[in-house]
Amino acid sequence: MNFKIKKDVLLTNLNYVSKAVSSKNVIPILSGIKLVLNKDGLHLEASDDNIIIKTFIDKDDIIEINEAGSIVVPGKYILDIIRKLPNETINIETDGLKILITTPSSEYTLNGMDSSEFPDYLLELNKKPIIFNQKVLIDIINQTSFAASLQESRPILTGINFKIKDNTLEVVATDSYRLSRKIINIDTAIDDNIDIVIPKVSLMELLKILDSEGNIELHIFNNKIVFKFDHILFQSRLLNGTFPNISTLIPEDYTLEVTSDLNELYNIIDRTSLLSDSDKNIIQMEIINNELITTCDTLQVGKVEERIIVEKNNNNNLKISFNARFMMDALKSFNSKKIQILLTNETKQFIIKDATDESLLQLIVPVRTY
Amino acid sequence: MNFKIKKDVLLTNLNYVSKAVSSKNVIPILSGIKLVLNKDGLHLEASDDNIIIKTFIDKDDIIEINEAGSIVVPGKYILDIIRKLPNETINIETDGLKILITTPSSEYTLNGMDSSEFPDYLLELNKKPIIFNQKVLIDIINQTSFAASLQESRPILTGINFKIKDNTLEVVATDSYRLSRKIINIDTAIDDNIDIVIPKVSLMELLKILDSEGNIELHIFNNKIVFKFDHILFQSRLLNGTFPNISTLIPEDYTLEVTSDLNELYNIIDRTSLLSDSDKNIIQMEIINNELITTCDTLQVGKVEERIIVEKNNNNNLKISFNARFMMDALKSFNSKKIQILLTNETKQFIIKDATDESLLQLIVPVRTY
Numbered sequence: 001m002n003f004k005i006k007k008d009v010l011l012t013n014l015n016y017v018s019k020a021v022s023s024k025n026v027i028p029i030l031s032g033i034k035l036v037l038n039k040d041g042l043h044l045e046a047s048d049d050n051i052i053i054k055t056f057i058d059k060d061d062i063i064e065i066n067e068a069g070s071i072v073v074p075g076k077y078i079l080d081i082i083r084k085l086p087n088e089t090i091n092i093e094t095d096g097l098k099i100l101i102t103t104p105s106s107e108y109t110l111n112g113m114d115s116s117e118f119p120d121y122l123l124e125l126n127k128k129p130i131i132f133n134q135k136v137l138i139d140i141i142n143q144t145s146f147a148a149s150l151q152e153s154r155p156i157l158t159g160i161n162f163k164i165k166d167n168t169l170e171v172v173a174t175d176s177y178r179l180s181r182k183i184i185n186i187d188t189a190i191d192d193n194i195d196i197v198i199p200k201v202s203l204m205e206l207l208k209i210l211d212s213e214g215n216i217e218l219h220i221f222n223n224k225i226v227f228k229f230d231h232i233l234f235q236s237r238l239l240n241g242t243f244p245n246i247s248t249l250i251p252e253d254y255t256l257e258v259t260s261d262l263n264e265l266y267n268i269i270d271r272t273s274l275l276s277d278s279d280k281n282i283i284q285m286e287i288i289n290n291e292l293i294t295t296c297d298t299l300q301v302g303k304v305e306e307r308i309i310v311e312k313n314n315n316n317n318l319k320i321s322f323n324a325r326f327m328m329d330a331l332k333s334f335n336s337k338k339i340q341i342l343l344t345n346e347t348k349q350f351i352i353k354d355a356t357d358e359s360l361l362q363l364i365v366p367v368r369t370y
Numbered sequence: 371m372n373f374k375i376k377k378d379v380l381l382t383n384l385n386y387v388s389k390a391v392s393s394k395n396v397i398p399i400l401s402g403i404k405l406v407l408n409k410d411g412l413h414l415e416a417s418d419d420n421i422i423i424k425t426f427i428d429k430d431d432i433i434e435i436n437e438a439g440s441i442v443v444p445g446k447y448i449l450d451i452i453r454k455l456p457n458e459t460i461n462i463e464t465d466g467l468k469i470l471i472t473t474p475s476s477e478y479t480l481n482g483m484d485s486s487e488f489p490d491y492l493l494e495l496n497k498k499p500i501i502f503n504q505k506v507l508i509d510i511i512n513q514t515s516f517a518a519s520l521q522e523s524r525p526i527l528t529g530i531n532f533k534i535k536d537n538t539l540e541v542v543a544t545d546s547y548r549l550s551r552k553i554i555n556i557d558t559a560i561d562d563n564i565d566i567v568i569p570k571v572s573l574m575e576l577l578k579i580l581d582s583e584g585n586i587e588l589h590i591f592n593n594k595i596v597f598k599f600d601h602i603l604f605q606s607r608l609l610n611g612t613f614p615n616i617s618t619l620i621p622e623d624y625t626l627e628v629t630s631d632l633n634e635l636y637n638i639i640d641r642t643s644l645l646s647d648s649d650k651n652i653i654q655m656e657i658i659n660n661e662l663i664t665t666c667d668t669l670q671v672g673k674v675e676e677r678i679i680v681e682k683n684n685n686n687n688l689k690i691s692f693n694a695r696f697m698m699d700a701l702k703s704f705n706s707k708k709i710q711i712l713l714t715n716e717t718k719q720f721i722i723k724d725a726t727d728e729s730l731l732q733l734i735v736p737v738r739t740y
Contacts, residue, residue, distance in 0.1 A: 074671065074672075077644060077645065077671060077672070080644050081641065081644055084637070084640060084641045084644065085641070086637065098672070099672075105638075105676060105677050105678065106638075106641065106674070106675070106676045106677075107674065107675045107676075108645075108672065108673075108674045109672045109673050109674070110671065110672035111670065111671060111672045267454070267456065268475075268476075270454060271451065271454045271455070271476065274447060274450050274451055274454070275447065275478075300481065301444065301447060301480065301481060302444075302447070302468070302469075302478065302479045302480035302481045303478070303479050304476070304477065304478045304479070305476070305477045306475060306476045306477075307475050307476075308475065
């Protein structure tokens with residue numbers, strides 16, 4: 001292998017695949033990035049056995065291709081070296097299992113590994129992928145993923161459920177104490193219904209390399225999903241198991257609808273939680289007349305009472321307790337100025353939604369405090 | 371106690387004293403901030419028994435003083451609450467040992483402590499303090515403190531030595547592997563020579579509240595130092611023991627003087643150290659003809675060679691090994707475009723200094739690598 005390339009081009013693509021470089025050295029070869037150079041361009045690939053990322057630099061974006069070849073370079077070092085090199089043009093060549101990175105004033109010789117030892121990941125594609133804008137996927141992940149579970153005790157809840165039926169995509173995450181649901185329409189007509197669970201950790205890595213422009217293709221298989229965008233292929237395994245059926249969890253009736261300014265509500269909950277136990281973060285919320293009052297009383301520290309003016313759909317009053325952190329996470333997922341809270345009673349899960357947009361719903365299970 | 375105050379005024383002063391609030395609850399009262407309100411204004415005070423910070427808000431900066439009084443408020447909570455309150459005007463009053471913080475929409479009741487239980491720290495002042503600009507002290511701390519030891523095995527080296535003789539202040543920090551020395555002239559004539567060691571941790575806290583404008587007074591006593599600036603008094607204990615006499619450590623002769631661009635040198639050392647063992651960070655530097663070449667060869671990872679053009683005062687060549695992290699710390703302390711390295715041989719400590727300014731000197735002990 002022997003080629004000359006502009007620093008920025010190489011760095012951008014190393015950055016993409018580095019998100020899949022394994023930090024745990026269970027399989028040594030997976031600590032590397034596989035480079036394959038041929039007359040068409042340079043293929044880069046990395047995997048932590050959970051996700052696989054492949055990217056491609058077209059020959060037109062490479063200054064000189066002198067000799068085809070392939071090698072696995074140590075992921076941790078190559079990225080730092082290329083990032084810190086000041087020169088615009090970088091020479092890369094191999095000598096057996098050594099990789100030489102040179103500029104007029106710098107010379108690096110890194111120990112590489114045999115590319116034939118790198119697992120042979122074949123990334124299949126569908127004929128009819130689901131396509132939408134990258135920005136839409138960024139929003140979906142940001143607005144739902146925080147509600148997924150961090151506990152491995154119920155592995156299926158560490159994933160995010162993507163369900164497609166007809167032209168509707170429903171995305172749900174829940175840790176069983178709260179739930180986020182986003183519903184969007186998609187243009188692609190699909191033949192079969194889809195119901196998959198993508199690990200949250202995979203989507204978090206994907207989020208780091210998504211751009212807000214351009215489309216993304218979703219190629220869904222039985223046990224894996226491939227995202228294709230720009231020159232990038234990103235594959236994640238899927239979680240096995242059945243995601244809970246949430247249709248029964250979302251209350252259809254409620255006794256009180258409260259409309260509040262989003263920021264005002266966020267801020268009083270943030271301040272009220274200052275006095276709460278930092279583990280459980282429990283605060284009380286009371287809707288009384290035209291006021292929403294949040295309170296927290298902690299024996300050792302003291303107590304707080306914050307109030308804002310809200311609108312209601314009837315004269316009902318109500319008092320409820322919940323985890324302030326959950327409420328703040330939920331509120332942060334909305335872009336609107338006003339939100340609605342749909343409440344039933346002090347034990348029933350309640351809903352938060354945008355007053356003007358039905359696509360996003362957040363649900364929180366209250367805490368009993370008596 | 372009962373007063374009304376603008377949020378920003380209170381927050382600024384709480385921020386100052388909070389740097390001394392004890393995070394370890396060895397003495398519970400020291401987790402608090404003492405407030406004393408009288409007709410002249412509001413005194414704030416905190417201490418972790420290592421440093422003591424006092425500040426004062428003049429009555430002219432307080433909207434209303436309704437009732438004098440004193441209390442100790444929990445430091446951790448009061449700062450967060452005041453920071454997050456949106457209102458411009460805040461009411462504070464006490465009810466026994468409770469402190470009430472109120473605005474039209476918020477009401478906090480915190481459990482306070484009896485101010486008479488707070489240790490009575492008397493902060494003495496000298497008649498003839500040493501005075502210089504805060505910016506000068508900021509530079510002194512930034513340019514020397516990194517060389518102080520983090521090891522408690524030789525406690526005296528965890529401090530920074532301030533020595534005043536005639537009109538000269540010499541500041542030295544060393545962990546015995548490297549040394550920083552800054553010398554400045556001061557205007558104040560002092561009667562007795564001064565030779566004190568201030569804990570680095572105290573100076574790090576002081577640094578957080580220093581401003582780059584205005585003067586600062588140093589009031590030095592046998593076992594403590596008081597810094598006075600703006601409305602703030604900052605006291606630190608001094609370290610007991612004798613700071614090493616460094617005059618014999620700084621070589622007077624050298625066999626080679628190398629002049630280099632500061633940034634170029636910093637960058638090649640930074641890149642060369644990428645391949646070094648991350649614990650010891652050892653790299654080699656060779657001066658040969660008109661080049662300075664840094665190298666690092668790590669069996670498992672690979673090797674690197676970086677080179678820049680330098681100027682020399684004679685034809686001597688030399689090869690030396692050192693801790694790249696120490697060299698980078700030393701180089702970062704200079705503001706100049708060019709620096710000089712004064713070398714003797716591969717085992718003798720070497721000096722880095724500004725080519726045009728003698729006030730700052732950095733010294734590094736090489737590492738033997740054969």
